[in-house]
Amino acid sequence: MTTESKHIDTPVWEQRFRAPRVSLPEWAEEAPDRSLFVSNATGTYELYAWDRASGEQRQVTDRPNGTTDGTLSPDGASIWWFADTDGDEFGVWMRQPFAGGEDEPAVPGLAPSYPAGLAIGREGTLVVGRSTDEDGSTVHLVRPGADTPVEIYRHRESAGVGDLSYDGSLIAIEHTEHGDAMHSALRVLRASDAGVVAELDDTKGGTEELGLTVLGFAPLAGDTRLLVGHQRRGRWEPMLWDVATGAETDLRLDLPGDVSAEWYPDGSGLLIVHGFEARSELWRYEIATGALVRVETPAGSVSSATARPDGSVEYLWSSAAEPPVVRSTAGGVVLDPPGPKAPPSVPVEDVWVEGPGGRVHALVQRPAEGEGPFPTVFEVHGGPTWHDSDAFASGPAAWVDHGYAVVRVNYRGSTGYGREWTDALKHRVGLIELEDIAAVRAWAVASGLADPERLVLSGGSWGGYLTLLGLGTQPDDWAVGLAAVPVADYVTAYEDEMEALKAMDRTLLGGSPEEVPERYAASSPLTYVDAVKAPVHLTAGVNDPRCPIRQIDNYVDRLAARGAVHEVYRYDAGHGSLVVEERIKQVALDLDFAARHLGTRAAGA
Structure with a gap:
């Protein structure tokens, strides 16, 4: 049996996971025919090199748990x-020749750490960001011709490398020395002596904390302009900041929603990525004239985009109904992996529901056949600073194939609806998001979409946390809970998680567990575990640094002590898996668990 025929014989939902996919190819700035992309072609997500001139592609990495950071x-x-x-x-950067060869440590003088940014200069300058529990955040510089990294930055709070200027003389760092991990400030250092050139901090002097982010130095020799994202008007927008003179150029783009940008390679314009109400689109901004020109893309979501030296734009596009594809404005598909294509799914419908904090946006998918009320899965996104969009997702599509409606809620804390919406999470963490989910749940039942006796609360990471918290604080609302890599015991999670996430927790809750114990108790699923009525299925990565295993075990022990219906699946990886068959196994376990407790169709049925 051929691979393709075997693919066709498997259930449609599994075919979506197994279908070969590719990321948007990154290209080398001085050698644009040399590209790097991620693909699952072998069944594990790994890095691939692509020589566009010859057409040759080769697999760069080959590790049991996959590789995506390169x-x-x-x-x-x-x-x-x-x-x-x-x-x-937790590890180190490795280096391999583009044409192939042995891997070697890229920066031999640096011990393993969590990564916190990397910038490689044209003339040989190297800047490496690191994070460890012992040292906090550090930034290290290797100057041209030197072998030994020099530490040029250190702070207990979160920080990382933003970018390196075109000539390698300036280093931009994002930091949160002010203690608010949700809103970064910027510092620019000279590479020659690590002296401070400029500071930009929107958290000072106002009543509200505003964030900044580095979008990139101008791609021109001698140009000291830095493209920066800011939140001064209640949403993310780009501006130009000349770090040598301090001059700021406000672009004031007349686009609703959040706006990001990157430089065109010749520096004449900016490629604008505009996200609004769970969709995205592209524009070109002419720096000389201020003109804004639409870059035509299909309706749906552009998850990443890049401008090429010839002025064309390559972008990774999908919709909830159509699988992802890498396209070019020059025409056609840029990179089409061999093998069977992913079957399509059903489109999303937009729903707006009045919630306690304002209008809540939800995306709804209905089974192609039948009429409601359906068994319904509330698939809760992670982050929390993230949002669900009109983009292809194999997980929700699997539920739809099995006769479920799927509802995804962009609760307060989600990005894409303005800074006030994103920043609303402070102090009543988890409880705020669940208020918005409850409002959409009420709509789903009242509208006839959802069967109130067959409601599933499901999510991974922060979504898994909200699932467990919702099962305990809204025990009569949910028939089944499915929590993957969740925060389950907030205090223990804080003790064991990576340092950057501790900083985020202090920001969200207003301090550490010792400083505000009542807030951690109010926001911890463990506090409410004895109220849980629904059967619970938990999935946990034993090497997870974000939602560590010990705090999940604490929660499971409490479920077991009271004889609550639950099952636990532990896998040998971290915060999610890059192995396709492992992902399929986890979805199948969730489908089967729900089927046994709701009387719906099991996986593959």
């Missing part, structure tokens, strides 16, 4: 990739 040197001579251990996100 980049090219500007000259295209080498590929850098991050090597952790079994998905624990």
Whole structure:
């Protein structure tokens, strides 16, 4: 039996996971025919090199738990990739020649750490960001011709490398020294002596904390302009900041929603990525004239985009109904992996529901056949600073195939609806998001979409946390709970998680567990575990640094002590798996668990 015929014989929902996929190819700035992309072609997500001139592609990494974090040197001579251990996100940067060869440690003088940004200069300058529980955040510089990294930045709070200027003389750092991990400030250092050139901090002098982010230095020699994202008007927008003179150029783009940008390679314009109400589109902004020109893309979501030296734009596009594809404005598909294509799914419907904090946006998918009320899965996104969009997702599509409606809620805390919506999470963490989910749940039942006796609360990471918290605080609302890699015991999670997430928790809750114990108790699923009525299925990565295993075990022990219906699946990886068959197994376990407790169709049935 051929691979393709075997693919066709498997259930449609599994075919979506197994179908070969590729990321948007990154290209080397000085050698644009040399590209790097991620693909699951072997069944595990790994890095691949692509020589566009010859058409040759080759697999760069080959590890049991996969590899996705990599980049090219500007000259295209080498590929850098991050090597952790079994998905624990703690490791070192490795380097391999573009044409192939042995891997070697890229920065021999640096011990393993969590990554916090990387910048490789054209002239040989290297800047590496690191994070460890012992040292906090550090940034290290390797100057051209030197072998030994020099520490140029250190702070207990979160920080990382933003970018390196075109000539390698300036280093931009994002930091949260002010203690608010949700809103970064910027500092620019000289590479020659690590002296401070400029500071930009929107958290000072106002009544509200505003964030900044580095979008990239101008791609021109001698140009000291830095493209920066800011929130000064209640949403993310780009501006130009000349770090040498301090001059700020406000672009004031007349687009609703959040706006990000990157430079065109010749510096004449900006590629604008505009996200609004769960969809995205592209524009070109002419710096000389201020003109804004639409870059035509299909309706749906552009998850990533890049401008090429010839002025064309390559972008990764999908919709809830149509699988992802890498397209070009020059025409056609840029990179089409061989093998069977992913079957399509059903489109999403937009629903707006009045919630306690304002209008809540939800995306709804209905089974292609039948009429409601349906068994319904509330699939809760992670982050929390993220949002569900009109983009292809194999997980929700699997539920739809099995006769479920799927509802995804962009609760307060989600991005894409303005800074006030995103920042609303402070102090009553988890409880705020669940108020919005409850409002959409009430609509789903009242509208006839959802069967109130067959409602599933499901999610991964922060979505898994909200699932467990919802089962305990809204015990009569949910028939089944499915929580993957969740926060289950907030205090223990804080003790064991990576340092950057501790900083985020202090920001969200207003301090550490010792400083505000009542807030951690109010927001911890463990507080409400004895109220849980629904059967619970938990999935946990034993090497997870974000939602560590010990705090999940604490929650499971409490369920077991009171004889609550639950099952636990532990897998040997970190915060999610890069192995296709492992992902399929986890979805199948969730489908089967729901089927047994709701009387619906099991996986593959």
